[in-house]
Amino acid sequence: MIHIDAVSQTFRGRRGRVEALKDIDLTIAPGEFLAVIGRSGCGKSTLLRLIGGLLKSSAGAVTVAGEQVTAPRRDVAMVFQRPALLPWRSVLDNVLLPIEIFRRRRSEHREHAQRLLEMTGLTGFAGKLPHELSGGMQQRVALCRALIQNPKVMLMDEPFSALDALTREELAVELQRIHIELGTTIVFVTHSIPEAVLLADRVAVLSARPGRLNKVVDVPIPRPRSFGHNAHMDQVAAASAELHELLLDVGDPARPAVR
Ligand SMILES: Nc1ncnc2c1ncn2[C@@H]1O[C@H](COP(=O)(O)OP(=O)(O)OP(=O)(O)O)[C@@H](O)[C@H]1O
Ligand SMILES: [Mg+2]
Structure with missing residues (x-):
């Protein structure tokens, strides 16, 4: 699914070069x-x-599928250390955010979003705002937001x-x-x-x-x-x-x- 082929990464900044990765094959x-x-x-x-x-890597190539x-x-979906939810949007609307970004119909994905919330133990929290949730629950929302795209x-x-x-x-x-x-x-x-x-x-x-x-x-x-x-x-x-x-x-x- 993912091929990492002779990948190296060097960053060049004002303070010189930083070699971050060297010859990764995986x-x-x-x-x-x-x-x-x-x-x-x-x-x-x-x-x-x-x-x-x-x-983009300084050397080598990455292929996905x-x-x-x-x-x-x-x-390909990403989940980071912090959930980065939009504070003014409800849990459900945060989960549906990628659907809007990719201009797909919300109505067709609402049920999927509800299923993901159930799957991650968030049944009943769809209408809440992020600040009403614990850190763990917020990270679950971020996970649902990644999964709504059916990522490979x-x-x-x-x-x-x-x-x-x-x-x-x-x-x-x-x-x-x-x-x-x-x-x-x-x-x-x-x-x-x-x-x-x-x-x-x-x-x-x-x-x-x-x-x-x-x-x-x-x-x-x-x-x-x-x-x-x-x-x-x-x-x-x-x-x-x-x-x-x-x-x-x-x-x-x-x-x-x-x-
Ligand atoms: N955009 C950038 N410009 C310059 N240097 C960078 C950049 N991104 C990362 N680096 C440098 O590349 C090296 C690797 O960084 P990276 O964030 O990938 O490490 P990490 O393994 O994720 O560390 P941590 O466990 O602390 O999260 C570090 O020395 C970092 O300072
Ligand atoms: Mg890191």
Whole structure:
């Protein structure tokens, strides 16, 4: 579904050049959930912006559904860290915003919007204004607004990191359910190893700047997964430990160093 082919990104500004990404090669299959993890500033958001067509790469190419990305596409939706809802519009009208932007008929999509609100636990909140909702609920609205386009691909940039820990876990579990139900291809940037292990089929670990693809870790744990006690805790622990080591570049202090 997504091919990232020898992509590098260098920004040129008044303070010189910043190499943000270097030689990234990655293929993401249809329906795959790929998490992207790496230190702050290693180019994760840059990678999403390149896939989303918000930025043109300095070298290499990105293709989505067989077409080279040169601009934002209707079938690729983005969800950011902050929900960015329009404060004067109701929940329903916020969800329907992309429909208006793409000049489609609201009446034909109202039912879909209601279904998405139900799916994300927002039944009964359609007429509320954003400020009447909690942060977690607002982020659910942003998720519905992304899903109303029936996207083939969803690009999510730390979508839950502004939320408290429990709400964050709750939303991750909900996103897993939505992914299982809709089969959307998802690229999900996070700093959270537990979140990556709950959600991802594979985790792309980027090195510090310039971001290179350090390793792609498989997470072959059956779904649905959960944060609590479950039958696959050994696999969860193993995947988490590998990601910790890759990110922190330190081994287990209880294990003697290999010389
Ligand atoms: N438009 C831009 N102009 C100049 N430099 C930029 C631009 N966008 C990003 N950068 C630089 O590129 C590097 C990568 O930025 P990016 O936002 O992709 O990192 P990130 O991995 O998303 O970080 P974080 O985890 O903090 O969100 C940083 O050094 C950043 O300062
Ligand atoms: Mg970022």
